[in-house]
Amino acid sequence: MKHSFIDQYSNRDSLIHRLDPRSKLVATLAFIAAVALTPSAGWLVYCLYFIIIAALILLSRVPLLYISRRSLVIIPFVLLVAIFIPFFKEGEVAFGFNIWAWHLSLTHNGLQLLWSILAKSWLSILSLILLTSTTGFASLLKGLEQLRMPRVMVMLLSFMYRYIFLLTDEVMRMKQARDSRNFGGKRLRQMSIVGNMIGTLFIRSYERGERVYAAMVSRGFDGHSRTLDRLHFSRLDTCFITAIILVLVCINLFNLYY
Amino acid sequence: MIMQELITIENLSFSYPDGQKALTDVSLGIYKGESVAIVGPNGAGKSTLVLHFNGILRSNGHVKLLGKPVDDNNLRWVRSRVGLVFQNPDDQLFSPTVFDDVAFGPMNMGYSKAEVEQAVKMALGLVGMPGFEKRSPHHLSVGEKKRIAMATVLSMSPEVLVIDEPTSNLDPRGKWDIIEVLKGLSVTRVIVSHDLEMVRELCPRMVIIDRGRVAADGNTADILADKKLLAAHGLAACSL
Numbered sequence: 001m002k003h004s005f006i007d008q009y010s011n012r013d014s015l016i017h018r019l020d021p022r023s024k025l026v027a028t029l030a031f032i033a034a035v036a037l038t039p040s041a042g043w044l045v046y047c048l049y050f051i052i053i054a055a056l057i058l059l060s061r062v063p064l065l066y067i068s069r070r071s072l073v074i075i076p077f078v079l080l081v082a083i084f085i086p087f088f089k090e091g092e093v094a095f096g097f098n099i100w101a102w103h104l105s106l107t108h109n110g111l112q113l114l115w116s117i118l119a120k121s122w123l124s125i126l127s128l129i130l131l132t133s134t135t136g137f138a139s140l141l142k143g144l145e146q147l148r149m150p151r152v153m154v155m156l157l158s159f160m161y162r163y164i165f166l167l168t169d170e171v172m173r174m175k176q177a178r179d180s181r182n183f184g185g186k187r188l189r190q191m192s193i194v195g196n197m198i199g200t201l202f203i204r205s206y207e208r209g210e211r212v213y214a215a216m217v218s219r220g221f222d223g224h225s226r227t228l229d230r231l232h233f234s235r236l237d238t239c240f241i242t243a244i245i246l247v248l249v250c251i252n253l254f255n256l257y258y
Numbered sequence: 259m260i261m262q263e264l265i266t267i268e269n270l271s272f273s274y275p276d277g278q279k280a281l282t283d284v285s286l287g288i289y290k291g292e293s294v295a296i297v298g299p300n301g302a303g304k305s306t307l308v309l310h311f312n313g314i315l316r317s318n319g320h321v322k323l324l325g326k327p328v329d330d331n332n333l334r335w336v337r338s339r340v341g342l343v344f345q346n347p348d349d350q351l352f353s354p355t356v357f358d359d360v361a362f363g364p365m366n367m368g369y370s371k372a373e374v375e376q377a378v379k380m381a382l383g384l385v386g387m388p389g390f391e392k393r394s395p396h397h398l399s400v401g402e403k404k405r406i407a408m409a410t411v412l413s414m415s416p417e418v419l420v421i422d423e424p425t426s427n428l429d430p431r432g433k434w435d436i437i438e439v440l441k442g443l444s445v446t447r448v449i450v451s452h453d454l455e456m457v458r459e460l461c462p463r464m465v466i467i468d469r470g471r472v473a474a475d476g477n478t479a480d481i482l483a484d485k486k487l488l489a490a491h492g493l494a495a496c497s498l
Contacts, residue, residue, distance in 0.1 A: 138354035138394065158354050165396050166348055211349040214314050218342040219411065220334055220366030228361065228371055 009062045010136040015236075016060035021135050021143030023237040027244045028131045032124045034248040038255065040116035045255050046123065052247060053126050062133050070129050071122060078121045085117070086110030137161050142231055151225050163208070170201060261289040263325075264418055264446060265311060265340070270320040272306060272470075280306040281470045288418060293447040295461035295478065297454070299492035303470040304422075304450045305345070311420050311448070312340040324417075338367050341411030345422040347403035348395075356382075356398075356406055357391035363414040381413035382406075385439050401432035405439060412445075420448045425456055452493065458482060466491050 010017070016024070031053070038045050057067055086094075089110030096105030132140070141161075145154045174197050213221075265288040272281040280303045288294060298304050309315040313328045313336050321328045328336050341363075344350045353359040357378060364377040382388050385405040395403060404424060411419065424440065425433040437459055440447065449461060457464055457478060464481050466474040468491040474481055481487065488494040 138358065141354060159352065161354060162352055162395065208349060211344060211346065212352050214309070215342075215344050215350045216352065216362070217314060218312055218337055218344075219363035219414065220337050221362075222334070222366065226365040227358070228365065228374060 007132055007135065007137045009066070009133045012061060014059060014061045014134070016056060016130070016134045018236065019240055020231055020233045020237045021139045022146055022231065022233065023241050024131050024135055025143050025147060027241060028127050030245060030248060031127045034252065035120050035123045038120070038252070041112045042255060045251055046119050048251050049123050053123060053130065057126070057130055060130060060134050062130070067126065067129050067133070071125050074121060074125045075118070078118060082114055082117045085114050089113055139231070142227065145227060146231060155225055167201070167205065170204065174200070261291065263287050264290050264323065266322040266325070267310070268320055270310060270317055272310070272315065272317055279470060284470070284472055286465060286472060286475070288446065288448060290446055292463060293449070293461045295457040295464045296448060296450045296467060297452055297457060297464055297493060298467035299452070302467045304467050307467060308342065308420055308422055308448070308450055311418070312337050312342045338414050339417040341414060341416030341419045343407050343411055343419070343421040343424070345426060347400070347407040350407040350410060351395040351403060354394055355391065356393050356395065359395065359406065360409050360413045363410060367414060377413040377415070381409040384412050384443060385409045400427055401435055404428065404436060408439065416445065418446045418448060419443065420450070422450045424449060425451065425453045454482065454493065466493070468492070
């Protein structure tokens, strides 16, 4: 079955695609750190950040529609966490209303914080989407490994990426088999059937894990993962990293003394 | 000329932890350069037997490789000499790219970078899939995955290639592609299957396993002609 892969535009060619995954990872982390550390309501600075990320996205030649659609997926999650902030933050009341006996009020400070959080998370997610859509997952993993991320975690991510599509296929097939036998009946029964499906999926994954391990052991796996260093850090990467860090520092200095 | 015995199995019996008996008193020799089929109905113990070949399952002393008993101390050597390909290529291929998977064995064997790259190239060439290094396994067809799965052990230049059901889940064209690839290999082959068409094409010698015992061991043409024997072990009713 076909799935949309998170790195589906990663085999295109552009300046951004040609960068070493390590420099992209470092740049992304630096960008997110800078965004997160900017005080709230620094709208001008947010605009500057947006200009940077927009320029990089344009350079990468990944379709804009794809990036904007993906970036909106995260907003509901952020809202879920941040929606209560305006009610709790102290300060000048923007407006209030009554629900039965309770009086609820929203503050200006709180609203400002909410908008800042939304803007910051959107900027961060844009940079992450740019990273994952211009870097193949395999080279991203190589990059993480070279940047000294623990091997176990890299392996976990790699297995996850390899098998998540097989698992979704398995779920789809189970659903099809269930639906072709007229899945219906009372709600309680439905729920117990879904429970059985989850259990079956767990057992199947567990057994697959054992078979995969047998296949690894058959090829001499002894608990240490070994990989070849096939990445190439070029002059372009040095320039890119320096430029990004310089720009971020400048923006923050400007913000401090403005 | 006396052929060198690669794998020697003497009076091997095996029960799973739950007490289920899988193999009873199996004796078998695999000789250098030959191509043997291990045939039997579902649940006969074929896969269990094959897992003893490279020491995934161990019954100390009953299995020897090149005269040396397979035990805990020489597993690394055993696994570099016996290349085991599992039935489901999705279990065999677990890396994000084809290169990583084919390089996995050689890297565990401690090859240098240049040697690993050389081995990967050689193995992909043997299975007729050069240039697939950067592809990821989930973008490949079943037939392609099966061939890459073979490359993942061929890259270790094993003494014996042991393949579990190489043609299962394949359409006729995919199946004949695999048969052609297997024909082109010079390495000693043990093929586990109940695809008798392929067995006749590839293996001069055939071993029937049923209920954990060796039921027949001999010339493939003779055994395939013995319809009574085939029927007794659930292998008849094929159009051969």
